[in-house]
Amino acid sequence: MKKLLFFISVSCGILFAQDKMFSTGVKPLYLDATSSKVVGKLLPTTEVTILKKEGDRVLLSIEGYAPAGENIALYFVPNKRILNAGFSKNSGVKFEKIGSTNADGKAFDKLKVQVWSENTDLSDDVKPLFAQAKDLFDQNCSMCHGLHQPKEFSANQWPSMFKSMAGRTGIDKKDYQLVIQYLQKNAKDMPTK
Known part of the structure; x- marks a missing residue:
């Protein structure tokens, strides 16, 4: 019985940890689960993946595009100013390059970041x-x-x-x-x- 309960709790944790959600409003972003220093903002309707929950915060994975070599903002699509998330200069956010593309003759990187936010103002349907x-x-x-x-x-x-x-x-x-x-x-x- 204990093994079954353990399996169920681990399975639920894995399911929760990969939930696709959408921001319902502008949300502050933080480098860690306890920081009060805002390093960026998440925009409404942006799709995020919840990686884990800690207290009243969630670790989010956010993807988007940025002009090649730039890492202050993530855009919904290349070459359009539809902001997914914006970050302060020298925020310390680590951007992971997961692809690249060209749009209208300009190079764009597809990037992913992991940042924390409050576990509020998220919807499972856009x-x-x-x-x-x-x-x-x-x-x-x-x-x-x-x-x-x-x-x-x-x-x-x-x-x-x-x-x-x-x-x-x-x-x-x-x-x-x-x-x-x-x-x-x-x-x-x-x-x-």
């Missing part, structure tokens, strides 16, 4: 996050003019377009990045899902 962002956008961004469709602008154009008008809407500042991620990931230069 669809409700996009639905919430779409609703916020649809309800607030048609009050002064006709609603712009996400495919109307490129992924790199959307952040400045949204930010130039967001202050005139009822969208809470904490939700700005969620809406921007929705718009960017559904922009005219992104593949249709």
Whole structure:
């Protein structure tokens, strides 16, 4: 019986340790499970893998692209400013190169990092996050003019377009990045899902 309970607890730990999750908001990132020094920020809708849990923190694995040789930000896709995570200069975060590619004649590295964050504001499904962002956008961004469709602008154009008008809407500042991620990931230069 003890062996069976041990096997079940180890199996559950392994399953939890490889959970794919999505950030529901902007989350602070830390180098270790006890540090209070923020070394970066995780953006909403970014997919992460939970590697382990310690206290109220989780060790996350985050992947993304960066221009070759740069390691301050991880982007969702090469050559688009759709931020997965950004890090402070000299943060001490270790980037692992897991691939490389070219986009529009520029070299990009595919990188992975392992950093800690609070075990909150994570969802196992990105669809409700996009639905919430779409609703916020649809309800607030048609009050002064006709609603712009996400495919109307490129992924790199959307952040400045949204930010130039967001202050005139009822969208809470904490939700700005969620809406921007929705718009960017559904922009005219992104593949249709």
